[in-house]
Amino acid sequence: MKKLSRLYLVLVFIILYVPIIYLIVYSFSQGDTMTNYHGFTWQHYRDLFADPRMLAIVADTLLVALLSALMATAIGTLGALSIQRTSKRVTRDVLLNLNNILMVSPDVIIGASFLIFFTTLKIPLGFGSVLLSHIAFEIPIVVLMVLPRLREMSPSLLSAAEDLGATTHQLLTKIILPFITPGILAGFFMALTYSLDDFAVTFFVTGNGFSTLSVEIYSRARQGINLEINALSGVMLLFSLLLVGGYYLLQQSSRKRRARKREVTP
Amino acid sequence: MTKRNFWGYFVPYGLWLGLFVIAPVALIVYQSFFNLDHQLTLTNYADYFRSGVYLKMTLNSVWYAFLITLFTGLISYPTAYVLHQLKHRQLWLLLVILPTWINILLKAYAFIGIFSQDGLANTFLRFIGLGPHQLLFTNASFIFVATYIQIPFMILPIYNALDDLNPAFINASQDLGATHWQTFRHVIFPLTLPGVKAGIQAVFIPSLSLFMLTRLIGGNKVITLGTAIEEHFLTTMNWGMGSTIGVVLIVAMIIVMQLTNDHTKGAAK
Amino acid sequence: MSQPIIELRHVTQKYGAQTILNNINLTLESGKFYTLLGPSGCGKTTILRTIGGFNQVTSGDVLFAGQRINELPANRRNVNTVFQDYALFPNMTVAENVAFGLTLKKLPADEIADRVAKALKLVQLSDFGARDITALSGGQQQRIAIARAIVMQPKVLLLDEPLSALDAKLRRAMQYELRELQQRLGITFLFVTHDQEEALAMSDEIFVMNHGEVLQSGSPVDIYDEPINHFVADFIGESNILPGKMVADYRVSFDGHEFDCVDAGIPDHEPIEIVLRPEDITLTDLAHAKLRVTIDTQLFRGDYYEISATDDRGHDWLIHSVRPAQDGARVGLTFLADDLHVMRLHEKEAEFDARLETYEGTETNHDQA
Numbered sequence: 001m002k003k004l005s006r007l008y009l010v011l012v013f014i015i016l017y018v019p020i021i022y023l024i025v026y027s028f029s030q031g032d033t034m035t036n037y038h039g040f041t042w043q044h045y046r047d048l049f050a051d052p053r054m055l056a057i058v059a060d061t062l063l064v065a066l067l068s069a070l071m072a073t074a075i076g077t078l079g080a081l082s083i084q085r086t087s088k089r090v091t092r093d094v095l096l097n098l099n100n101i102l103m104v105s106p107d108v109i110i111g112a113s114f115l116i117f118f119t120t121l122k123i124p125l126g127f128g129s130v131l132l133s134h135i136a137f138e139i140p141i142v143v144l145m146v147l148p149r150l151r152e153m154s155p156s157l158l159s160a161a162e163d164l165g166a167t168t169h170q171l172l173t174k175i176i177l178p179f180i181t182p183g184i185l186a187g188f189f190m191a192l193t194y195s196l197d198d199f200a201v202t203f204f205v206t207g208n209g210f211s212t213l214s215v216e217i218y219s220r221a222r223q224g225i226n227l228e229i230n231a232l233s234g235v236m237l238l239f240s241l242l243l244v245g246g247y248y249l250l251q252q253s254s255r256k257r258r259a260r261k262r263e264v265t266p
Numbered sequence: 267m268t269k270r271n272f273w274g275y276f277v278p279y280g281l282w283l284g285l286f287v288i289a290p291v292a293l294i295v296y297q298s299f300f301n302l303d304h305q306l307t308l309t310n311y312a313d314y315f316r317s318g319v320y321l322k323m324t325l326n327s328v329w330y331a332f333l334i335t336l337f338t339g340l341i342s343y344p345t346a347y348v349l350h351q352l353k354h355r356q357l358w359l360l361l362v363i364l365p366t367w368i369n370i371l372l373k374a375y376a377f378i379g380i381f382s383q384d385g386l387a388n389t390f391l392r393f394i395g396l397g398p399h400q401l402l403f404t405n406a407s408f409i410f411v412a413t414y415i416q417i418p419f420m421i422l423p424i425y426n427a428l429d430d431l432n433p434a435f436i437n438a439s440q441d442l443g444a445t446h447w448q449t450f451r452h453v454i455f456p457l458t459l460p461g462v463k464a465g466i467q468a469v470f471i472p473s474l475s476l477f478m479l480t481r482l483i484g485g486n487k488v489i490t491l492g493t494a495i496e497e498h499f500l501t502t503m504n505w506g507m508g509s510t511i512g513v514v515l516i517v518a519m520i521i522v523m524q525l526t527n528d529h530t531k532g533a534a535k
Numbered sequence: 536m537s538q539p540i541i542e543l544r545h546v547t548q549k550y551g552a553q554t555i556l557n558n559i560n561l562t563l564e565s566g567k568f569y570t571l572l573g574p575s576g577c578g579k580t581t582i583l584r585t586i587g588g589f590n591q592v593t594s595g596d597v598l599f600a601g602q603r604i605n606e607l608p609a610n611r612r613n614v615n616t617v618f619q620d621y622a623l624f625p626n627m628t629v630a631e632n633v634a635f636g637l638t639l640k641k642l643p644a645d646e647i648a649d650r651v652a653k654a655l656k657l658v659q660l661s662d663f664g665a666r667d668i669t670a671l672s673g674g675q676q677q678r679i680a681i682a683r684a685i686v687m688q689p690k691v692l693l694l695d696e697p698l699s700a701l702d703a704k705l706r707r708a709m710q711y712e713l714r715e716l717q718q719r720l721g722i723t724f725l726f727v728t729h730d731q732e733e734a735l736a737m738s739d740e741i742f743v744m745n746h747g748e749v750l751q752s753g754s755p756v757d758i759y760d761e762p763i764n765h766f767v768a769d770f771i772g773e774s775n776i777l778p779g780k781m782v783a784d785y786r787v788s789f790d791g792h793e794f795d796c797v798d799a800g801i802p803d804h805e806p807i808e809i810v811l812r813p814e815d816i817t818l819t820d821l822a823h824a825k826l827r828v829t830i831d832t833q834l835f836r837g838d839y840y841e842i843s844a845t846d847d848r849g850h851d852w853l854i855h856s857v858r859p860a861q862d863g864a865r866v867g868l869t870f871l872a873d874d875l876h877v878m879r880l881h882e883k884e885a886e887f888d889a890r891l892e893t894y895e896g897t898e899t900n901h902d903q904a
Contacts, residue, residue, distance in 0.1 A: 012345045016417065017365070020365060022386060033379075034385065035384035075279055075282055078276070107472070108495045108496060115499060117289060196369070197367075197370065200492075204496075221371065221374070221378060240367040244360075
């Protein structure tokens, strides 16, 4: 029974990882099909890095991701603070439900409705509309990452700071922000990945002329196999791994620092 | 904190709520009452309910989403269960999450290669003597790829539910004479049902709208609600009809949420 | 009587239809140790928060040294609080926590360092400045919370059940320390607790509260010996409370007998309640008995036996005795007239005080006569 269950697990993991490995393996294959490995080559990576259109799109994608994540983190944190401040339960529930609408809505709905929205307001489609959309759908996840930290904060902590003479501003900068920083970082991080992962919303609001990696991959994939995409996936996988690794290390080190301080106890 | 400061904090977030949450939803509902000639009309809804095409497409989409959710659940529950018993389960869980970090389009693209005439899947079929088949652009391949993509999103909530389960319940059940199967059936599964419901929420709704998969893998044979919306908005430019289907999708979403949200708390007894 | 430092005048607090505080009047003098005592939900913490500046009362005045401070925010009151969960900032070290308020005042660094060192020394944690808050035990966190408050040199220190998270032994030790600290600093302490032992041990004056009202205030001895009503008698210490009737001045009847007492000023034949503390009852032989009971059970409490018994009318009695009794034995009980305390039903504190005044006056006359 135990062996059987392990075998099952191995099978699931094989299925989970085969497509990814398949992609990477063929990024190093000569020729231009994803069938029959034709021998090792760096050619597709060389092509990728010599493709100015692709490089521009990578730069645009990263720019949108970073800018939108920063903005969304700022707005989302303020949002979480104000949700936490509302004293009426009903108001808070309404705010939370509104906050979660974009979390549960299918991408096409978000994309289509934003498209109507931008067209109605005569906002031209392109970098601006994509950036605004990304900020918009990243805000709720930031709120959801920051709120639990705020909730963990004992209200008497705020009373104590006020009791000792802190003004509202000092309360925010000296007590609240340091306390919720892990939540803000996590929110920023999630916002970043949401932006990098998104295809459908961007596809709707991007118009002509501006493109992100997801949209570019889609349009190239519709034309069939192109091993440059495999090379791109290799680069993106590496990037993801670095990002995850970095985040993991960040968390570990802060946990360790806390543990070290604790060791001082007699 | 003074009232004035509070409003200062709320303004950016409130603007976002108004402009990017409430306004777009209102706009899509509003737009659904306009035909191609920008006239206020109910024809979109009349067309939707009268012509069999749209209703059939909706039923189809719901049916596919149901199948995808079912398969995802059948694969994910045992996976989460076994995973949860492992020693280094945090690491294994990370390995489950990792594929979600790969862009969904790259994963779909990989399957274009795997399912091609001479791809990995057909090589395997030939090896076990089932011969090559046309795999790409079939309904089955669409369901397979969609299931593949959704599996981590189902495993995670179920795993969390298992993690929240107090082991004392399992000990108590066994102490009272229940077999492993009885313990699972009467204690573990009912108590992890909230995780399953959360997983269904996370899988079913997106499955109604995976238009890129229907294009890349399904070869336009499968039309989901999402495909129809994309088509009306970006190809035929019939935003009114697209919005009408969008409203249907929103309604479907609300129904699913109502069915999977826990109403039992407090309502019971 | 010195100038009162804190005064609450007709303070009422309502949340919707719920009344949390009902017409509270209390006066705190400078340099005394006060305790608000009552069960959870009686409003004692609300009073503390009102004085601390965290609560806006519905009506009434809050005065600090004669000035109305209702609208003064917490960060501008010369009053500091030790919170129930200590509320030490987890992102700062011990010294940073203690220095927090002084840093906000932008005092010179050397003065801050000096005052922090003094405060830490006062709570006997001089060497702990560099530690992380999470590296402290509960008792140490408690002291840091006190240090953080007193370093601000408040006129009044508010303590919100600060000992409730500590174990019994540490709690006792802290009672001594707090009392000593208060006397050394010479400032007013307002201590909130639901533990009557704590209140009796430390306070100069206790306010007993229930359902948003101050039922009785006075020195620990007064409150213990002269509880105003059933609730106070029951809440403070252990008591035998029996229904009875006033026969005449200095004469009551209960449990089917008439006894001498020291209470007067109550109309004859008024129904009253009698309080007898378990330690004021003495076991005796049946011949000398004022009342006769049958012993049910007894528990050895170390310094005394706690005996539970039933009298002929079915009333339960609690007796503290240094000598053990025999289970099932019939014994006699005796007590002094002095130890019988008579409580009128629904008597308010003001009426109680007034009545006490009149007959304590007459009592002295009586003695002189």
